[in-house]
Amino acid sequence: MRPERAxxxxxxxxxxxxRPVPELGACLAYTPAAPRLHQxxxxxxxxxxxxxxxxxxxxxxxxxxxxxPALPAAAARRTLENGLAELRSRGxxxxxxxxxxxxGDPA
Amino acid sequence: xxxxxxxxxAAEALLRAEGRVAPASAAPxxxxxxxxxxxxxLPPSGDEPNLGPLGRIVLEWGYEVPRARYAEFxxxxxxxxxxxxxxxxPGLRYLGTYTVFQQSERSLGSFRTIWDLERLAQMxxxxxxxxxxxxxxxxxxxxxxxxxxxxxxxxxxxxxxxLAAATIL
Numbered sequence: 605m606r607p608e609r610a611x612x613x614x615x616x617x618x619x620x621x622x623r624p625v626p627e628l629g630a631c632l633a634y635t636p637a638a639p640r641l642h643q644x645x646x647x648x649x650x651x652x653x654x655x656x657x658x659x660x661x662x663x664x665x666x667x668x669x670x671x672x673p674a675l676p677a678a679a680a681r682r683t684l685e686n687g688l689a690e691l692r693s694r695g696x697x698x699x700x701x702x703x704x705x706x707x708g709d710p711a
Numbered sequence: 712x713x714x715x716x717x718x719x720x721a722a723e724a725l726l727r728a729e730g731r732v733a734p735a736s737a738a739p740x741x742x743x744x745x746x747x748x749x750x751x752x753l754p755p756s757g758d759e760p761n762l763g764p765l766g767r768i769v770l771e772w773g774y775e776v777p778r779a780r781y782a783e784f785x786x787x788x789x790x791x792x793x794x795x796x797x798x799x800x801p802g803l804r805y806l807g808t809y810t811v812f813q814q815s816e817r818s819l820g821s822f823r824t825i826w827d828l829e830r831l832a833q834m835x836x837x838x839x840x841x842x843x844x845x846x847x848x849x850x851x852x853x854x855x856x857x858x859x860x861x862x863x864x865x866x867x868x869x870x871x872x873x874l875a876a877a878t879i880l
Contacts, residue, residue, distance in 0.1 A: 687735030
């Protein structure tokens, strides 16, 4: 049987630490592997919190639910896509190597 | 903010408090220590004489407010001045919110909110009150913060001052 590709998803940078600073309307993110500190706005913080291992479709659904009704569905999709690209470019999120559903199965 | 322990709930609450969903931004931070390595922040000794009209520590937030919200911001300040002055953190006082008449550095923001406090730990207590949806003063502070322009390019600053006479120089 041909192995199926797992649904695409994002994962956080290894060891990523988040420290909310609500009085600044922000969250600080620290990536120990490439020692850097970033200041996230609330939107970026929400995306990172939702990128908890769920696949991209579930992530989009959760983001849309949490930003409605301020963002209509199409705008939520665009905001999420741009946000994911921003967080990837900063090294806070990454796409794990493609897996197949047979990986990890006993031979 | 709510008392929820789910960080996604906290992020969503912050987003809703801001009143709009801004594009996601993740700005690299470069820490600039202005004085921490030179002037130690000390706890009050207890028998310290009163050395000035303000507290030992003065906290100043600098920020911009979106121009379209100026009128709403002013109305909020007029309506909430009394409430903001009834801090639920003992020893922490709201000293007012000012517009900047003149400054040499634009990036610091056009508004200042000034607090005074006795010890740095009161900043943490303040955060806890802001995160507590049941704290009326905390909600007022959160509402004040929600006026700040969240755009990363907007002016934003924070200054912490300590009375020189109470500092090891």
